[in-house]
Amino acid sequence: MSDSVAGRVPAPAVRHPTWWDRLRINRNWLGFWFMAPAAAILILFLAFPLGKGVWLSFTDAKIGRAGSFIGLENYEWLGLPWWRDSDGVFWLSVFNTLVYTIVASIVKFAVGLYLAILLNQNLPFKAAIRSIVLIPFVVPTVLSAIAFWWIFDSQFSIISWSLRHLGIIDYNINFLGDPNNARASLIFANIWRGVPFIAITLLAGLQTVSPSLYEAATLDGASKWQNFRFVTFPLLTPIIAVVMTFSVLFTFTDFQLIWAMTRGGPVNSTHLMATLSYQRAILAGNLGEGAAIATAMVPFLLFAIMVSWFGLQSRKWQQGGEDS
Amino acid sequence: MSAFNRRSLIKGGAALGAMGAAGLLDFAKAWAQTNQWKPEAGASLNMLRWKRFVEAEDKQFMAMIDAFTKATGVKVNISNESFDDIQPKASVAANTGQGPDLVWGLFSLPQLFPAKCLPVEDVADYLGKKYGGWVPAAQAYGQFQGKWVAIPVAFNGGYINYRISSMNKSGFKEFPKDTGGFLELCKAMKANNFPIGFALGHATGDGNSWCHWALWSHGGYLVDKDDKVILNSPETAKALEYVKALYDTFTPGTASWNDSSNNKAFLSGDVHLTGNGISIYAAANAQGMKAIADDMNHAQWPIGPVGKPTEFQLAFPLLAFNFTKYPQACKALMAYMLEAENYNPWLEAAAGYLTHPLNAYDNNPVWTKDPKNTVFRDAAKRTLTAGGVGSIGEKAAAALADFIVVDMFANYCTGREDLKGSIRVAERQAQRLFR
Structure with missing residues (x-):
């Protein structure tokens, strides 16, 4: 060099x-x-x-006033369910939220899948029927909530009225005044609203399943049920994972329906974590306490996402590989 | 009040009768000449108020403001918000130092940030002296540590609404004056198939007002005068037992009622006794439901074992922020609104929805023109304040917003909790807020 x-x-x-x-x-x-x-x-x-x-959630902030750091105090006041002195109303709202989410999601999934399969058949006026199914999802939540509020009213319920005039009952059904009736009524309203989303999304999934798979299965002698169980369902799992994740998240964080119909009553038996958080943070002005409740929702949501993510995500065999 | 004498009565009675817009303007011009709070040059004000419930009240209010602008040259912008939204907005304005100059809000609003309120000692003194003095509840809502920080413009009374014929048919000639008689009436009405009901759901107005009456009438209180939680007491237990006995006479579904449920049910004839403002009567008249309007009347809340009125009525205090560039204009407007020539026609237009905080307005014709309005005249005199015997600050406001007392009664009445459990749950919530 x-x-x-x-x-x-x-x-x-x-x-x-x-x-x-x-x-x-x-x-x-x-x-x-x-x-x-x-x-x-x-x-x-x-x-x-x-x-x-x-x-x-770590401060004692009020509306219009920045708080100072108070560590875990807000959470300590919420307590844990097995503490003797925990916040009963908060834990009731956790219980309500779980019941609401689990029951509504399962029913929505079952009805949605059923509807999707029906709509996947060759029906006359297919396009029209498919758009009609979407209506509950299109109506603004507050509007449908107010409609349900009238339907479930303690004096003017159309259901009570009809049943009374049919001579089946001789009193008004206490839809929103009895804790369990109120929960059931709200879950029903939520299901009515949520089914179309699931049905239409699953329908999209169903249409991606190649007909040749059904042909092959039918030639092998598969019954209708086996067709569904071993062809349709496995191919649908990835989309089910996505749609159920969304459904669970929406249901868990539902607010408008509850607020318009019961405001968390009777006796807090329909308070969800979201509505309780709003009541304490905005109406009562204790931003810190409301934020603590909202933050307490995060672990539940993470858990729900994990379940659908790892439980239902696409498997290798679906792309022609071996399952590990 | 001590300053309540014949002279102030005459003043309060002056300028009665419907005064047209022209009359208002003439008065406003004359008033502006002698007014002691001279608005700053070029002043303009922004005022936030609660959204109207009675159209005529709003019209009269706007006419009054319009005359003020014409007479003084001070432009006044009015914006409306629903009850629930006033407090957050005012709190943010207080904290950031910008926003409306004046806020006409609810209950304890000025007590949430007394240091941010424009002192209005002079306006309150002037009005108090001129119009027979403030009622005690008005002083409590308007003053912080003895200093006036707001002008309690009006109260809103909620009372018992009942069907006269149903009461008579149940064996009662007059509406009972005490809690014992009231319970008997409720039982008799139920026995005669006249449904009754009071809101036990999360009804901000109706639920809170009757539940607090029930608690206080038996001597139970959420907190004592030092804001220490004293809910767990024999008096509270007695109140719970009393309300449970009342609840057993209610029509099913009251635990789901919100503020509008009893209005609907009363007007449709499905309920014959409930607790409400004058709005049911006003609606019955407005919608030409003569049968109901003629057959209904109002009654004061019965006196309980404590032997004195323990009502809980809505208060509407008006405050000005100390960041306003036009404090004199604010004070002028406050004083102007409560002058007899303005206040009397306004009170009439509100048709019983607003009750005066100044004794001299007792003889406004709205209270006597229709004897069914008379009960509402004393709403401001008979009410306790938002904290019961405790302070009126943000904690009392939070306890109301959290429905602590309403839920306590609902818990026991619906059988979700036993007596001790209901009190314990409510006590726990109160301890969280009053820590």
């Missing part, structure tokens, strides 16, 4: 890229730049409010 080779022009000094050049032209950084706007939006509108909410 000598410099004295004849005829060689000395090489120009190698220009080392500066850190700024790297940021500008390096492919890895370029990827980062393209993602940055999306990340900024996520951080600003999702991560920041969530973080702020969690922070509020």
Whole structure:
């Protein structure tokens, strides 16, 4: 490596890229730049409010007044269910939320799947029927909630009225005044609203199943039930996972329906965590306590997501691989 | 009140009768000449008030404000919000130092941020002296530590609404005056198939008002005067037993009732006795339901074992923020609103929905023109304040918003909890708020 080779022009000094050049032209950084706007939006509108909410739950903030840090005090007042002195109303709302979510989600799934399979048949006026099914989902929640509020009214219920005039009962059914009736009424209203979303999404999934699979199965002698159990259902699981995750999240965080119909009554037996959080944070002004309840929803939601994610995600055999 | 004499009565009675917009303007101009609070040059005010319930009240209010603007040159912007939204907005304004100059809100609003309120000692003194003095509840809502921080413009009375014929047929000539007689009436009405009911659901107005009456009439209180939780007492237990006995005479479904449920049920004839503001009567008249309007009347809440009125009525205090650029204009408007020439026609237009906080307005014709309105005249005098015997601050407001007392009664009445359990649950909630 000598410099004295004849005829060689000395090489120009190698220009080392500066850190700024790297940021500008390096492919890895370029990827980062393209993602940055999306990340900024996520951080600003999702991560920041969530973080702020969690922070509020550690303070004694009131509406219009920033609080000071009080550690876990808000959570201590909520307590744990087996404590002798826990917050009964809060834990009742947890119980209500779980009952509401589990019952409504299961029924919505069953009815939604059934509807989807029906709609997947060759029916006359197929397009029209499919759009009609969507109506409950299209009506604004508050409107349908008010309609249900009248349907379940203690004096003017159309159901009570009809049954009385048919001579089946001689009193008004206490729909929203009895704790269990009220829960059932609300769950019914939620199901009525939520079924179309599930039905239409599953219908989309059903239509992606290739008819040749059914043909093959039928040739092998599969019954209708076996067709469903061993062809349709496995191919549908990925979309079920997605749709049920959404359904559970929406149901768990439902607010408008409850607020318009019962405001959490009678005696808090229909208070969900979301409505209780609103009542304590906004109406009673204790932002910190409300934020603690809202934050307490996060673990339940994470758990629900995990279950559907790991329990129902696509398996390798669905793409032709071996199940591990 | 001591300052209540014949002279103030005459003043309160002056300028009665419907006064047209022209009359209002003439008065406003004359008033502006002698007014002691001269609005700042170029002043304009923003005022946030609760959304109207009676159209005529709102019209009269706007006419009055309009005359004020014409007479003083001070522009006043009025914005309306529903009951539930006033407090959050006012709190944010108090905290950030910007927003409306004046807020006309509910209950304890000025007590949430007394240091941010414009002191209105002079306005309150002026009005009190001129109009026969403030009722005690008005002083409690308007003052913080003895200093006036707001002008309690009006109260809203909620009373017992009943069908006269049904009461008579149940063997009662007059409405009972005490809790014992009241229970007998309820039992008799149920026995005669006249359904009765009071809201036991999360009904902000109707539920809170009758449940607090029931608790206080037996001597039970959520907190004592130092805001220590004293709910767990024999008096509370007695109140619970009393309300349970009442509840057994109710029509089914009251645990689901909200503020509008009893209005609907009463007007449709499905309920013959309930607790409500004057709105049922007003609606019956407005919708030409003569049969119901003629057959119904109002009664004061019966006196309980404690031997004195223990009602719980809504208060509407008006405050100005101390960040306002036009404090004199704010004070002028406050004083102007409560002058007899303005207040009397306004009170009439409200048709019993608003009750005066100043003694001199007792002889406004709205209270005597229709004897069925008379009960509402004393709403401001007979009411206790939001904290019972405790303070009127944000904790009392939170306890109301959390329905602690309503839920306590509902828990026991519906059989979800026994007596001790109901009290314990409510006590626990109160301890959380009053910690």
